[in-house]
Amino acid sequence: MTSPTPEKITVNGDRLWQSLMDLAEIGAYDDERTGLRGVNRLALTDADAAGRRQVITWMEQACLTVRIDRMGNIYGRREGTDPHATPVLTGSHIDSVATAGAFDGCLGVLGGIEVIRTLDERGITTRRPIEVGVFTEEEGVRFGTDMLGSAVAAGRLTLDYAHALTDRDGLTLGDELARTGSNGPTDVRLTPPHAYVECHIEQGPVLAEHNVEIGVVTGVQGISWQEITIHGRAAHAGTTPTHLRADAGLAAAQIIVHLRAMVDSGEYEGLRATVGHLIVHPDLTNIVPARAELTVDLRNPDDAQMARAERALAALLEDLEGSQPGLSLTTRRMAKTAYVPFDTGVQKVIAQAADDHALDHISLLSVAGHDAQEIAALCPTAMIFVRGEYDGISHNPREYSTPQACTHGVDVLATTCLRLANQD
Ligand code: GLV
Ligand code: MN
Ligand code: MN
Numbered sequence: 559m560t561s562p563t564p565e566k567i568t569v570n571g572d573r574l575w576q577s578l579m580d581l582a583e584i585g586a587y588d589d590e591r592t593g594l595r596g597v598n599r600l601a602l603t604d605a606d607a608a609g610r611r612q613v614i615t616w617m618e619q620a621c622l623t624v625r626i627d628r629m630g631n632i633y634g635r636r637e638g639t640d641p642h643a644t645p646v647l648t649g650s651h652i653d654s655v656a657t658a659g660a661f662d663g664c665l666g667v668l669g670g671i672e673v674i675r676t677l678d679e680r681g682i683t684t685r686r687p688i689e690v691g692v693f694t695e696e697e698g699v700r701f702g703t704d705m706l707g708s709a710v711a712a713g714r715l716t717l718d719y720a721h722a723l724t725d726r727d728g729l730t731l732g733d734e735l736a737r738t739g740s741n742g743p744t745d746v747r748l749t750p751p752h753a754y755v756e757c758h759i760e761q762g763p764v765l766a767e768h769n770v771e772i773g774v775v776t777g778v779q780g781i782s783w784q785e786i787t788i789h790g791r792a793a794h795a796g797t798t799p800t801h802l803r804a805d806a807g808l809a810a811a812q813i814i815v816h817l818r819a820m821v822d823s824g825e826y827e828g829l830r831a832t833v834g835h836l837i838v839h840p841d842l843t844n845i846v847p848a849r850a851e852l853t854v855d856l857r858n859p860d861d862a863q864m865a866r867a868e869r870a871l872a873a874l875l876e877d878l879e880g881s882q883p884g885l886s887l888t889t890r891r892m893a894k895t896a897y898v899p900f901d902t903g904v905q906k907v908i909a910q911a912a913d914d915h916a917l918d919h920i921s922l923l924s925v926a927g928h929d930a931q932e933i934a935a936l937c938p939t940a941m942i943f944v945r946g947e948y949d950g951i952s953h954n955p956r957e958y959s960t961p962q963a964c965t966h967g968v969d970v971l972a973t974t975c976l977r978l979a980n981q982d
Contacts, residue, residue, distance in 0.1 A: 602735060775921075778900075782854075
């Protein structure tokens, strides 16, 4: 017996929360800076592999048919009543940065599984299949390119490119997929689904500032990642006159300060700039740094402003080469994505679902990157944002969304999936 399709569905918030907390135990560590438990599940480490196995177990317990592709992307499928209909896809990622909380990405994956559990226990069938996707290396912090699994699934990047990427120890993604048993046999190119919807924590302060529960995401701003290597000359700290130095550390500092001045100038409207990785060699007190390696992360909602900012950075690097005798710089592109607008039709379904659950909502742009921006190339796509505490801090163990906020977001996800999965 199947029940008639209800107008909206509410999920089991306690069960969702328990899954979030259980997954957060995998890769958990004691964070000395905050005194909190954090999560470290860098992509394709043993901890990530354990997390992936747990998620697959939950998918199988929810009677999903699991397939894994050659990028390690996992899909759990619940059939619909129409064998010819394309699926509604939901999901996100469970890999994390090294100093993460319990929610980034995990809410979308475990929320998707909770939607399936709820449909099953309520005996609700849908016309279209529903699939829950788990994308590999969304964070990009281990192998250097973000949204990697979804970008390959969507065809923007090739499988060969992804498999050849290396981490800081020189291990390739392809070998790490194999070592951790995370690779699968299915074709990585995703057949365009009917629609994609991803529930994610906001990771910022906007929803709290507006005192609303739900964000209907209109798109994702552009992201530019580059690695810069500065080649100077090792020399004695005491004996080397300043005019004879090629100090790679000094040039690295000049890049950081210049980027901040570009942001503060307001000339690149919406620009955010971060140097999150910086090391100098040989990294010793009494030696002028011979080499510096740093990464630059630029964000901008406007592609033209992003292009101007990238040109200004390139000009700075050129100037720096002439600023010290024998100093040279090389750059390597790590990742680059343009502004991606989301589908207005899917946004409407999300906004209507939030209204029907009596949840206040606003529309907002995502200033973080997400798998949804890649899948948007394949099918109508949008996202649901859930409000965070403490100014929405994220990529930090303090990251926190209340059980109620998570439940509300996944209620909206459930009703949105249900309605999309019953569309013609
Ligand atoms: C994803 O976490 C990002 O860096 O925006
Ligand atoms: Mn994320
Ligand atoms: Mn993240």
